[in-house]
Structure formats: C-alpha cells, structure tokens
Amino acid sequence: MQVNKELLKGSTVTLVLSLLDRQPMYGYEMIKEMEKLSDGIFAFKEGTLYPILHALESEGLVEAFWMGEEGARRRKYYRITGAGKRRLREKRAEWNLFSSSVNRIIGEGIL
Amino acid sequence: MNLEKQAEVTAYLDAVCAHVRYREVHEQIQLELLSHIESLVEEQVAEGESEQAAIQKALRQMGDAVVVGKQLHKTHQPRTEWGLFGLVALIVSIGMLTIYSIQAQGLLGHFAALFQKSLLWLFIGTALATCLYYYDYRKLKKHAGRIYGIVILVLVLSHFTGVQVNGKTFVSLGMVQIDFIGISPYLLTVALAGLFCKWTWDTVGVAKAFGLLMLPLVIYYMNFDKGAFLLYLVAFFLLMTLSGAKRYQWLGMASAFGGFFALFLLSEPYRMKRMFTFLNPYADPKGAGWLHVQIHETIASAGWWGQGFTFPAHWLPEVHTDMIFPYMVYTFGWVFGAIFLVTVLMLLYRMAATARVIKEPFGRNLIHGFTGIIGFGLLWNMLNGSGLAPGYYVALPFISYGGSQLLINLVATGLVLGVFRRKDLIPSDGRPSLSPEKT
Numbered sequence: 342m343q344v345n346k347e348l349l350k351g352s353t354v355t356l357v358l359s360l361l362d363r364q365p366m367y368g369y370e371m372i373k374e375m376e377k378l379s380d381g382i383f384a385f386k387e388g389t390l391y392p393i394l395h396a397l398e399s400e401g402l403v404e405a406f407w408m409g410e411e412g413a414r415r416r417k418y419y420r421i422t423g424a425g426k427r428r429l430r431e432k433r434a435e436w437n438l439f440s441s442s443v444n445r446i447i448g449e450g451i452l
Numbered sequence: 453m454n455l456e457k458q459a460e461v462t463a464y465l466d467a468v469c470a471h472v473r474y475r476e477v478h479e480q481i482q483l484e485l486l487s488h489i490e491s492l493v494e495e496q497v498a499e500g501e502s503e504q505a506a507i508q509k510a511l512r513q514m515g516d517a518v519v520v521g522k523q524l525h526k527t528h529q530p531r532t533e534w535g536l537f538g539l540v541a542l543i544v545s546i547g548m549l550t551i552y553s554i555q556a557q558g559l560l561g562h563f564a565a566l567f568q569k570s571l572l573w574l575f576i577g578t579a580l581a582t583c584l585y586y587y588d589y590r591k592l593k594k595h596a597g598r599i600y601g602i603v604i605l606v607l608v609l610s611h612f613t614g615v616q617v618n619g620k621t622f623v624s625l626g627m628v629q630i631d632f633i634g635i636s637p638y639l640l641t642v643a644l645a646g647l648f649c650k651w652t653w654d655t656v657g658v659a660k661a662f663g664l665l666m667l668p669l670v671i672y673y674m675n676f677d678k679g680a681f682l683l684y685l686v687a688f689f690l691l692m693t694l695s696g697a698k699r700y701q702w703l704g705m706a707s708a709f710g711g712f713f714a715l716f717l718l719s720e721p722y723r724m725k726r727m728f729t730f731l732n733p734y735a736d737p738k739g740a741g742w743l744h745v746q747i748h749e750t751i752a753s754a755g756w757w758g759q760g761f762t763f764p765a766h767w768l769p770e771v772h773t774d775m776i777f778p779y780m781v782y783t784f785g786w787v788f789g790a791i792f793l794v795t796v797l798m799l800l801y802r803m804a805a806t807a808r809v810i811k812e813p814f815g816r817n818l819i820h821g822f823t824g825i826i827g828f829g830l831l832w833n834m835l836n837g838s839g840l841a842p843g844y845y846v847a848l849p850f851i852s853y854g855g856s857q858l859l860i861n862l863v864a865t866g867l868v869l870g871v872f873r874r875k876d877l878i879p880s881d882g883r884p885s886l887s888p889e890k891t
Contacts, residue, residue: 368484369491386515387492388468391484392523399527399876401809414491417484 349385353393355436356383358421358429361403365420368394394419402428455490455507464489464511471521474877477528489514533806533872539799540850540865544574546792547851547858550780554772554853557761566772566853573855580859581866589870593814596646600664603639606632607671621675631856633675634847637683638860640668641825642867644688645817648695658701661692665705679846682832683825685709690824691817727842743769747839750778758785772853774845777837793834800827806872815871822864 360371368390375383397403402425409415421429455461465485469478489510496506514520548570555566592599606623610632614621622629644664651657665688672681692702717723725740733741733748746768753759763771763782771779781789800823807819826849833848835841847854849861 367487369488386513386519387488388485388514388517388520389523391481391488392520392527395524395527401811404811414487415483416487417480 346385349383352436354397355429355432357390357393357397358402358425358432361419361421362426362429365406365418367416367418369416371419397425401425455493456486458507460507460511461486461489464514464517467517468521468524471518472525472528474528474530476877477524481524485514485520528876530873530877531875533802533869536799536802536806536865536872537869539795539802540862542795543799543850544862546780546795547848548574550776550783550851551772551853553761553783554776554779557763557765559763559765559771569855570853570858573858574862577859577862581862581869584863584866585870585873587870588874589818589867590812590814592642593646593649596643599639600643600647603636603643604667604671607636607668611671611675620677628855631854633672633677633680634854635856635860636668637680637687637825638822638864640684641687641691641821642818644691645821646814648691648817649813651695651697653697653701658697658705661697662705664688678844679829682844682846683828686828687821687825691821694820695813695817730839730842733839743843744839747775747778747837750782751838754782754785754789756786758783758788770845773847774833774852775837776848776852777834780851781837796830796834800830803827803868806868810871810875812871812875815874818871819868822868826861826864 356375357371360366360374366374368387372387372390394403394405398405398419401422403419404422405417405419407415408418465482468485469481472478472481489507492510492513493503493506496509497503501509548567551570552567554560560566610621610623614632615624615629616622617629620631621633623632624630647664648661651661653661665685668684669681672678672684689702689706692705717727729736729740730744733744735741737745750768759782761783763779768775768778777789780792803819803823803826807816807823810816810819829846829849832841832844832846833852836843836845837848847857850858
C-alpha cells in the first residue's frame with residue numbers, strides 16, 4: 342500500500358532529524374535507511390530531500406561536512422546540532438500527541 | 453562510476469541549477485546531487501540493468517528538476533537583516549536630527565553647514581555601504597595581513613606628516629581631511645577578524661598577537677587618541693576571546709594590561725585624580741570637576757520631556773561630538789534618553805544574534821568585532837555623557853558629527869549586512885575538501 346504524499350509532508354523534518362540523531366549520514370544513505378525502516382512505504386522523490394536538508398542547515402538544526410578520500414567519492418554528510426536535537430524533542434512530543442489522538446478517534450482494537 | 457560527462461545527467465543537474473539564482477551554490481548542489489545519482493545508478497547496474505536504463509531510472513527517482521530547483525532556490529536566497537537595517541536607520545536619523553538642531557540653534561557658530569556636511573557624508577557612506585553589502589566580503593580575508601600592514605604604515609606616516617586640528621591628527625587629502633586614526637580601529641578589526649580565523653594560540657601565537665595589539669596602541673598613545681586606543685583594545689580582546697584563545701591567555705594578557713594601566717595612573721597623582729573625579733566632581737567644581745559638574749547639571753535639568761531648543765551656548769564643549777549625548781537628553785528629555793538607550797541595546801542584541809547564525813568564521817569574526825567596537829562606542833559615550841564614567845571620551849557612533857566617523861560606521865554596517873546576506877549562499881565549510889574533516 343502506498344501512503345498519500347500529503348500525509349508525509351508534515352513529518353519529513355521529524356523523520357530526517359530522527360535519522361541524523363542516530364549518526365551522521367549523507368543523502369543517499371538517508372533514503373536507503375528510510376526505505377528500510379519503513380518497509381518501503383516512504384519512497385518519495387529523492388531530489389526533494391536536499392531542499393529539506395539545506396533548509397535545516399540554514400536554520401542551524403543540522404550541519405554539513407564533506408568527506409571522502411582522494412579517488413573515492415566525496416560525499417556531503419549531515420549531522421544534527423544541539424538546536425536540532427532540541428527541535429527533534431519538540432517534534433516527537435508533538436507527534437506522539439497527534440498520533441495518539443488520531444488513533445483514539447479512528448483506531449479500532451488499539452489498546 | 454563517473455557520470456559527470458553523461459549528457460542526461462548534466463542536463464538534469466543544469467536544469468536544477470537553472471532555478472537557483474545564486475551561482476555560488478551551484479557547484480555544491482551539483483556535486484551533492486551527482487553523488488546521489490551515481491549511487492543510484494551503481495545500485496541498478498549491480499542488479500543487472502544497462503547503464504543507460506539505470507541512468508534514466510535514477511533520474512526519474514530523483515524527481516522533477518524544476519521542483520527540486522525551485523525548492524533549493526527558496527533556501528539559497530540572499531537574506532536581509534531588516535531589523536538591523538531599521539535600527540541603524542533610526543539611530544542615524546536621530547543623529548541627523550540632533551546635528552540639525554545644534555546647527556539651527558547656532559551653538560557652533562564658527563562651524564557652518566554642519567548638517568549639510570553630515571548629509572553629504574551620509575550619502576557617500578550609504579553608497580559605500582551599499583557596495584559592501586553586495587561585495588563578497590570573504591575576499592577581504594586573504595588580504596588581512598596586508599590591511600594590517602597598510603593601516604600601520606599610514607598611521608606611522610600620519611604621525612609624522614599629519615595635520616593637527618584641535619589636538620587630533622588628520623590625514624590631509626587636498627580638500628578633505630580624514631580622521632584616519634579614528635577609523636583605523638575599524639580597519640584593524642577587519643584585519644584581526646581575518647588573521648584570527650586560523651590563529652594557533654600557543655606561546656608563539658600569543659606573543660605574536662601581543663605584537664599585533666601593541667603596535668597600534670603605541671601609535672594611538674603617541675597621538676593622544678584615547679578613543680581609538682579604547683576601541684582597538686576592546687575589539688582585540690573580544691576577537692581574541694572568541695577565536696579560540698584559552699581563558700588564561702586572554703586573562704593573563706588583560707591583567708598585564710590592567711597592571712600596567714594601574715602603574716600608569718599611580719605614577720602621576722594628577723592622573724589618579726582625573727580618573728576618579730567623576731565620582732565626586734563637586735570637590736573641585738571650578739577645576740578638574742568642572743566638565744563633570746556641567747554634565748550633571750545638564751542631565752539633571754533636562755526633565756522628562758526635555759527643555760526644547762534652549763541649550764545655552766558654550767555650556768558644554770564639543771556638543772557636536774563627545775558631548776552630544778547630554779545635549780540630546782537636555783533637548784529631548786529623559787524619556788528620549790531612555791528610548792535611545794533601549795534602541796542601542798536592541799541594535800547590539802541584534803548584531804550579536806546575527807553573529808550567532810553565521811557559520812563562516814571570518815564573517816562571524818567581522819560581526820563580533822564591529823559589535824564590540826560600535827557597542828563600546830555607544831555605551832561608553834552615553835556613560836561619559838551622563839557623568840557615570842571617567843572622562844575618556846569617544847565619539848557616539850552614527851550620531852556624533854564627523855565625516856570619517858559616520859562613513860566608517862555606515863561601512864561597518866554595510867559589511868555586517870553583507871555577511872548576513874550571504875549566510876545561506878555559502879556552504880558551511882567552504883569548498884568541498886578532499887580529506888576527511890574533523891568534527
């Protein structure tokens with residue numbers, strides 16, 4: 342089953358920050374990880390990840406650095422900052438409230 | 453895999469960048485997207501696809517180049533710090549109004565057309581600031597050492613050949629006389645901002661920094677320019693502290709300085725007396741305390757809403773420069789003085805906040821240095837002008853009369869706004885590097 346894109350929109354920032362909270366990653370790695378963790382549900386247009394990352398960078402929530410040995414591919418890695426971690430905490434709390442409320446209304450058999 | 457030369461891939465990358473107006477970020481975006489596409493293609497090829505098919509599939513997976521490009525453009529736009537701009541504009545307007553009223557009252561009869569001259573300098577300064585706003589300030593960084601050298605050279609030359617006006621040394625350029633000493637702390641701040649970007653704060657580094665500190669100070673001292681002396685001192689210690697010097701290093705240097713200053717004061721009784729006269733000016737109201745008494749009475753008689761345009765002629769010296777704050781309070785009132793103080797604090801807060809969002813070290817240093825210099829000038833002048841500090845006077849930035857002063861403060865503002873403007877145009881660590889970066 343596919344998930345409506347509109348549903349995904351509000352949570353991309355939370356998803357991206359959650360991934361980077363575990364370890365620094367580059368874009369391709371993040372897409373793969375997201376696919377794996379969501380069992381392929383989050384397969385969106387990959388190019389649109391970069392505007393999100395760049396916006397987070399200019400807000401100071403993540404920072405970027407280039408890495409790669411000579412000869413090998415140079416990659417732009419992203420890592421979460423202190424401000425990013427704070428934002429993630431807020432976003433998580435918001436999400437928990439939202440999802441539990443939605444579940445209470447539409448949920449069947451949810452304990 | 454190397455797809456840089458693949459027509460389809462290049463076309464895609466170009467299509468993305470066509471929507472990103474600022475060219476400086478193109479290279480970074482292309483490199484980043486290219487590496488993503490290459491990974492995708494590699495994966496497909498490993499699964500047995502032909503390279504051509506894999507490329508097409510990868511590009512489809514990336515999504516519409518127009519959409520990606522437009523979204524990236526939204527992020528990489530020049531930014532204007534309108535708050536900072538507005539506050540400076542407000543303070544400059546207050547300055548122009550004050551200068552106009554001083555002139556209209558004829559308080560400096562011999563000094564004709566004070567306001568018109570200020571207006572001219574405001575015009576020139578705004579034009580220069582606008583140029584610097586668009587200028588890529590990072591280019592100044594590699595000239596930091598040269599800037600320092602040239603400033604010192606001109607300072608030394610002006611010490612020997614400059615024109616003396618009212619005890620101040622000016623550099624004469626035909627028609628105009630430039631208060632080069634007055635503007636030099638700003639120029640040296642630019643130099644230090646660059647030099648301290650990658651300074652190694654070991655023993656040799658500290659010794660070298662000490663040289664950078666002392667050279668201008670000696671010249672300022674020989675020219676009796678306390679204002680420039682204090683401004684440079686503040687800018688130096690601020691930049692030293694914020695660019696990685698250890699606490700014991702700057703504390704050590706500062707306390708050596710403090711000790712030297714204490715010795716300097718104690719060696720001559722009149723210096724001690726002068727230093728602390730402001731605490732009790734009425735002990736010697738006709739002598740050392742005279743100016744402080746005048747200031748006290750000016751401030752005390754201002755009232756909440758001011759005395760209007762009734763400031764007595766010759767009541768205070770230098771009402772158009774060092775003593776402009778008591779004039780303002782007397783004329784426009786305590787409420788106005790308080791509002792002015794709040795405006796100044798807002799400006800400084802704004803500048804400090806601006807520095808915090810700049811990741812590029814030279815730009816951040818520039819803003820920090822100018823915040824220190826302008827902030828110290830504003831607060832110190834107001835303290836002195838309220839009789840709350842010993843009489844080591846500095847001009848009130850943006851307000852005091854003086855072409856060079858107005859010009860350099862506007863130029864500094866232009867640079868600060870220019871740094872902020874480029875905050876999202878510059879990748880955080882400059883060019884992509886080949887070696888792993890340290891965290």
